[in-house]
Amino acid sequence: MQLDKFIPALSWLTGYRKSDLKGDVSAGLTVGVMLIPQGMAYAMIAGMPPIYGLYASTVPLILYALLGTSRQLAVGPVAMVSLLTAAGVGAIAGVGTEQYIALVILLALLVGVLQLLLGVFRLGFMVNFLSHPVISGFTSAAAIVIGLSQLKHLLGISLPRGERLHEILAGAWQHVGETNLLTLSIGIGAIVLIQLVKHWRKSFPGSLLAVVGGILLVWGLGLHEHGVKIVGKVPGGLPALGLPSFEWATLQSLLPIAAAIALVSFMESIAVAKAMQSRHRNYKLDANQELIALGAANIGAAFFKGFPITGGFSRTAVNDQAGARTGLAAIISAVLVVVTLLFLTPLFEFLPNAILAAVIMVAVYGLIDHKEAKHLWRSNRSDFSLWVVTFLATLFIGIEQGIGLGVLLSLALVIYRTTKPHVAVLGRVPDSFFYRNVERFSNLEQRPDVLIVRFDAQLYFANVNYFRDSIDELAAQKGDALKVLIINAESINTLDSSGVHALEELIEQYRQRGISAFFVSVKGPVRDAMAKAHLTDKIGGQYFFMSNQQAVDAFDNIRQGNDFTPYILQTNK
């Protein structure tokens, strides 16, 4: 029972049904066939030799299958994480050098350890701070950067490193004259082929077809002797188990990028996993266990010469469509990659880089989310601005900076909005006990001696001054006729010590001016805060009401010298 919690795979392994096998095998083989070209292509994005993409597609898949709670999620190399890897490590070491490769492997270890720690300390909720507009703006810009980063392979030219749009474009503009037309034709041909196959039959692995076609073409016609760049000799065999070596200084310099990858990759992975879970509903997802599983998978990658991986959109969708029922499908994919590593690597020698570039460009094109931008423009301007800022910052300032800025800005907006919240004066809907915002509804009844104010935010340090100013201004509009201030607290969700202090001062000063202060619909947590600070006693328990009408009626009773029976409920706590 307990073991189930640590190794969720036991829940499907122990009761494995024969009926699931067909789907698992078919899905596992399909995803495996996709994984081989994609893995090599994404290794190229990460600035690694293509073979490392296959290394990253073995042990990590099996570790996730054992420890993860999703049964359809296909982990492995993905474009976004590979790009972040290149952006982060490329700033420290030259792409393709031995030091670069060692740092990327170390990065995988760091990402894994961070994810493991986040999971163990149950900090999975942090991913919630990535808002939808930020994710969408970031993904769209990252897709453009990833796509354009492959321009050099598509054109067959050399370009200086650069992850910013203007740098990439300026570099390409300078060297476009050196384009190898043969390479370009192969690349464009592959793009057209993959797109056509996709239209014809979605589940057919068009990229594998392009890979096979490209190899045959180059090998048959000897195109590599005419300037078409190829993958070249690929070492065969499985990756050797090895401890990533490191120094504290490099570890420190990798930490920021590792943190960004840990969160972004978890975010991508959990989003896909949730979508799958909601289609099946025969198992439960646990965000923190997911972090632990991804952490273990990345640590596994580091020990077997892999680079940072995560659960990706496209292969997971294919896995699900092809019938994956359990984690066995992922294990079968991994076995297929192992077989490839053992016996098929010589085949990849003649694979042109342009084909891998085509695979990448087709894959990332779908990630440019202009629909969401359009939708936000129409429905929510402030979220639209967030999208645009994140998009532009990712394109022109940098990959990590883009997402960092987006997150900070979205949190700052949340805070800013609560500093000047919506404040409503309530009036009575004729012939009813309902009170609504007088600026929103016509014909509401207001009395000169009664001011009912609703403050639409938690009352806390950053808005106590605004609260006070708003009420003073509204009271001033009423003039001397005002006799009772009714604070409708139904939307004050929390109250901190500054809020308590502000209320205390307000009530005191209004009482001195002969104006009573009543409270309506005060929430439990706010009642608690008031009671603890002895504010309830100062206001008087009898001045708390269940509804606006009750408060108005009680005020009339008091004015006429009548008693009124406060409607006090018995509370549990």
Place this chain on the structure above:
Amino acid sequence: MQLDKFIPALSWLTGYRKSDLKGDVSAGLTVGVMLIPQGMAYAMIAGMPPIYGLYASTVPLILYALLGTSRQLAVGPVAMVSLLTAAGVGAIAGVGTEQYIALVILLALLVGVLQLLLGVFRLGFMVNFLSHPVISGFTSAAAIVIGLSQLKHLLGISLPRGERLHEILAGAWQHVGETNLLTLSIGIGAIVLIQLVKHWRKSFPGSLLAVVGGILLVWGLGLHEHGVKIVGKVPGGLPALGLPSFEWATLQSLLPIAAAIALVSFMESIAVAKAMQSRHRNYKLDANQELIALGAANIGAAFFKGFPITGGFSRTAVNDQAGARTGLAAIISAVLVVVTLLFLTPLFEFLPNAILAAVIMVAVYGLIDHKEAKHLWRSNRSDFSLWVVTFLATLFIGIEQGIGLGVLLSLALVIYRTTKPHVAVLGRVPDSFFYRNVERFSNLEQRPDVLIVRFDAQLYFANVNYFRDSIDELAAQKGDALKVLIINAESINTLDSSGVHALEELIEQYRQRGISAFFVSVKGPVRDAMAKAHLTDKIGGQYFFMSNQQAVDAFDNIRQGNDFTPYILQTNK
């Protein structure tokens, strides 16, 4: 009319009443007499020669009197800002060197420009982010640091620079053996004298008495020849007008500390100004004009060899008690300091440093706010933690770091709280139309087929998952009997695009399971967000209700096949 806005002094200057003169003169002289010892003492905290404290007490006062909106606020050198100055500049240059003095003057310019810009761009609201527990914890710790920083003058010993409690105490412990007992006696005598005078008559300037006594004692008995350190020869005359010189690199290194001083000093000043305004109410305070006035005063300080200044607690209180009615009082104080600079500086030669240290220690002792800490411990543990963290960080990590950490932590807590807000299931109060939290009140009525949920926070990207999970869990508890989910949205104050998306998905999935979704008390801004994203149409306008009871009744009508007339109000917008 327009000129009034830029030079608020015109509003009292043009209609100056003779009846105000007596109070203004009396207050101006009293504060001036306080200002002379305090100015010199606070210059010492800032690491400047005492005479600079008098320089900072001339032109800035007059500029504030002309441009400020408060009529009682007494600006000039204050302890906290002087300490921040020493902490910031001391890290760049050796205290007492010419470079140090030049940097402090430049800092005043930078603080002034920042405040001016904040005021012009109407960013005065930023001060709201300093919550009460953070201010109180910071002030208390800063008071302790300021007081202990004077230990060397009180003991007559030399100590290495240090603004952290453990550094100061370790230094003092090492050198305590070198204490000059004569100096110590003078200092303790002054403390006792000031305290006694305060008990006897609060408005009497005890510190001036101590200064005069100290000068006479040292001069008469020649104590400076027995190791009592004195202020020494003081250059007479007014400060020369001079342009602060600077390089861009030093400007950059001073920027963080200037930003901290600009905000902290504005916060201190506006808090006192508000307290005064609420006592008088015959003028209006304008936070942004206050920033402009303080900015001008600091720029003025920089041009006349002053250091950063602001409106302070103690002298403002004295100014008010002594009868200040307009800014004329401040101008009279400044004139008194000018007269002192012109004719009385030779008197200060024999003033012992220990007397100034005593003045400071008495002044800051009152700022240690243990009462607030006790109050928060009882009424609000989370605000208490903020107080403690800010207090300890200011003591042991550093002055600026302390307040910075406090602000960040308080904002992080605000955000964190909204990610896992209070969620209530509502039940009916028997024999009424009121619905309340079933966990808080006893005997509420619940129906197996109806789930009424109230989510107590704005619905936005960081809590959509929690929202979804909470509702799913509550719905699961109801089981198959559940037929309608009523979302009481009275405390959902705003809705972003992630919130819209979450609601859309929720409604869709519950409908598929045969469960209707109704909405109650949706606020105007949230209604707008729903309408713009076409969510209102998808839900159906007839499923929005004014009260829980309406929603329940409508549901019963639908179940029984009856029509129900939705109660739709005519809205203005």
